[in-house]
Amino acid sequence: MRAVVFTQYETSPELKEVERPVPGPGEVLLKVAGSGACHSDVALYKEFTEGAPGSIPPGFTLGHEASGWVEEVGPGVQGFTKGDAYLAYGPIGCGHCKACSRGQDTYCENAATMPYLGLGLGRDGGMAEYEVVPARNLVPLGDADPVDAAPLADAGLTPYHAVKHSLPNLAGGGRYALVIGLGGLGQIAVQILTALTGATVIATDMKEDAMRRAEANGAVTVPGGEGQVAAIRELTGGRGVDAAFDFVGATPTIKTAQASMAQGGRLTVVGIANGVTEWSFFTTPYESTITNTYWGTIEDLHEVVAMYRAGQIRPEVERFAMDDALEAYRKLEAGELCGRAVVVPHAG
Known part of the structure; x- marks a missing residue:
């Protein structure tokens, strides 16, 4: 089968012929419907160097946001029907620590001892014709379009998790939310905030x-x-925003969010652009919070899929055939995409 493989640091991935995987105990083989190309992939193969913080040794298939149809199940797996559509939850933790037991594999207490972080992150992912996924990591899509659903595994889950933790700040009348960075995650964040809160x-x-x-x-x-900050504060009557979400994470965007905060507000930095900032008692609004989040829980992903099936969130998708998968990444790097690039291995 064909797959997009991360072969070495600071080098573009390759479209290669690899063996079709076989599901082991507790695993399911998906015939991939769609696989989203993410900036995190670009960071893996282009920006990180060997041994650098955040780097993952090469030699695996990319794709941490994928959907597909059940093709085959491994030993001991029951309850799945061939042809049914599922979304794959990407993070994979140890499965037995406190964080993993509540479905929060992203914060696995034994992550340092794991051979990979997740699907497409050290373990072969979904940027291929077929993908093996732990049965536990599959979220049913029902009759919803699995191709357009593929980005929800990251571009939907990540903002949803961040927004969910900020809901207490947005409960009540006259509340304001700020979204900085309107790429794939930011656009879905706007939709989630509109659906779940009454905030402006x-x-x-x-x-x-x-x-x-x-x-x-x-x-x-x-x-x-x-x-920019003056205009944001003017919209809030000078008070500032109750919850801000920075989907860039660069120093200037973090500072913009900080300068826009209300007392008691919450700033969540979601983007991983390695920005830094300063804190001062006399310039920081009282009882405001600066925090960060990473991806989300599998329970969150079930809720994201429910919103998708209800029509509350609609990822903007630009589809690419498998032959054009590397072009999808080129356009992603060049900033030429309007929506999320989704590779459709079995198009046509």
Whole structure:
């Protein structure tokens, strides 16, 4: 079968012929319906170097947000019917620590001893014609379109987890949420916030077309650049926002979010651009919080799929055939995509 393989650091991945995997005990083989290309993939093969924090040794198939149809089950697996559609939960922890027992594999207490972080992150992922997934990591899609659902495994789950933790800050009238960075995750964050809260959603980006798409989903937009913070504060009557979500994570965007906060507000940095910031007692709004989140729980993913099936969230998807998978990554790197690039291995 064909697969997009991360072969070495600081080198583009390769589209290669590899053996079709066989499901082992407790595993299911999926015929991949769609696999999303993510900036995290680009970081793996282009930005990280051997031994650097966050690096994962090469030699595996990319793709940590994938969906597919059951093709075959491994020994001991029951309850799955061939042809049924599922979304794959990417993180894989040890399975027996406290975090994993509550479905929070992203914060596995034994992560340092694991041979991989998850599907497409050290273990072969879904940027291929077939993928083996632990049965526990499969979330049913029912009759929902599995191709368009593929990005939900990260681009939907990650903002949902961040928003869910901030819901107490947005409960009540007259609340404001801020979304910085309107790429794939930011656009879905706007939709999640609109569906789950009554807050006014303020969205900001440097790209005009990205802001127009956010407006179509209910956001009030503020362009990036000079006067950005003043414009955000003006929309809140000078008070600031109750919850901010930075989907970039660079130093300037973190500082913009900090400067836009209300007293008691919560800033969640979701983007992994390695930004840094400063804290001062006299310039930080009282009782405000700066935190970060990483991906989400499998329970969260079940809830994301429920929102998708109810029509509350709609990922923007640009489809690519398997032959064009490397072009999808090129366009991702070049910033030429409007939505999430999803490779469809069995198109046609």
